[in-house]
Amino acid sequence: MKNIINSIIALLLMLYAALSAVSCEKFIETDFPNNQLATEQVFEDEKTADAALAGLYSGLWTSSVISGTTDGSGALLGNYTDDITCVFTSAGNGILDIYHNQPLATNATVSQVWTTAYQQVYMANSIIEGVEKSKSLSVSAKSRIKGEAMLVRSLIYYYLYQMYGEIPYTTTTDYVYNSTLSRIPKNEFLPRLEADISEAVNLLPSAYRNAERIYINKAAGLVLQAKMKMMLGRWQETEALCQTIIQNADYVFQNDPSKVFQKTGKHIIWQLKPKNNTDPTSEAVLYNFVGAPTSFILNPDLISSFSATDLRRQNYFTPVLFGSQTNYKQTKYKITTATNTTEYSIIYRLEDVCLMLAEALTMQNKTTQAVPFINQTRQRAGLTPLSTSISQAQAMEEIKNERRKEFFAEHGSRFIDLKRWGQLDLLQPVKPNWKATNQYLPLPQKEMLLNSHLTPQNDGY
Incomplete structure (x- = not known):
């Protein structure tokens, strides 16, 4: 059994690596042999099916x-x-062009994000099809x-929509169908995505299948569902979903700012484990530098938003002196060498749910309930608590401030928040090239050349 599982994982990783070298459209136009993923052997029992999920x-x-890489939403959209x-x-x-808000349709990172996402959608669909066809798996x-595969697919679609706007949507591995996919209008796409998330949540168990919370469970699904409701402006539903998570005794707010990004916290809802034991997180490596910075520093405008007494100054970023200049590096994750035993990459944490709930309550004019x-x-963070008597407008402003300072460079939070608030134009003073059309990235040119159904290109490109 162990050899079968290892073979499945190796096969999936090789398939993923091979697909990374080709475009999404070329991939879905290729008729791969059915026995590469969705076979009776892979889905004959729970262990081998979980091996497929591991890929x-x-x-x-x-x-x-x-x-946590340069093409992840944390770096991509933070930049x-x-x-x-x-x-x-x-x-x-x-x-660099993305930082200057001047991406072209030929931009390599723009293309990589799209291609990789649709490869992973295909893999999720393969798992879903395999499970549905299985005659031996338990109910x-x-x-x-x-549920796990559906939520991964839904999460990918959620981000693709945030970044590219109207996109193709598929739930099949049928290469003929996929080769001519069109972008679908948001009034069709969003209900489909919403229904998928809801189905995934209903399928997922509350219990984790690993104590380290490295796999999706129902609570992770509820977080994505709440984010979807927020995007749609459904505040009462957002409130109910967030309350469900917060009232769950499995999740406890982490009161020590130095432990927020340690993997054992009960505030963590879902996190990803590094590929190899003791590997550092990708985020720790990406943002680390000594002396002269070589890739990214934290934006001075972000740094200036923190008060001198905010404990996040000590725990979330570090000043690095180079000559007469001080630059700041993100140090939410501390360990940068292959000695890591305490940190995984956190995807969802309870702080996000608390501030989502605060926003949902504030938008319903329940400010007194939102302030706590x-x-x-x-x-x-060591800051003075707000009075529960502040106005709705003041509460909303404080939520915006807290979300920026708490979730900077985490999974595109700033971009998604500003878009939800209709305030992307606030970037103009800090990002002089910012234009209204930058609310979406361009569709990759090579994908549009391979599939004429993807037209039209996003405005501004």
């Missing part, structure tokens, strides 16, 4: 919209907004595995 999770860690300043002197991957195993949830991150 999908491995891809999320290595390169995806939620990875695109005002979280991060790019200091590359030149960058063949196009990341509970089918539900859980399908704003105060949780403020007081942990």
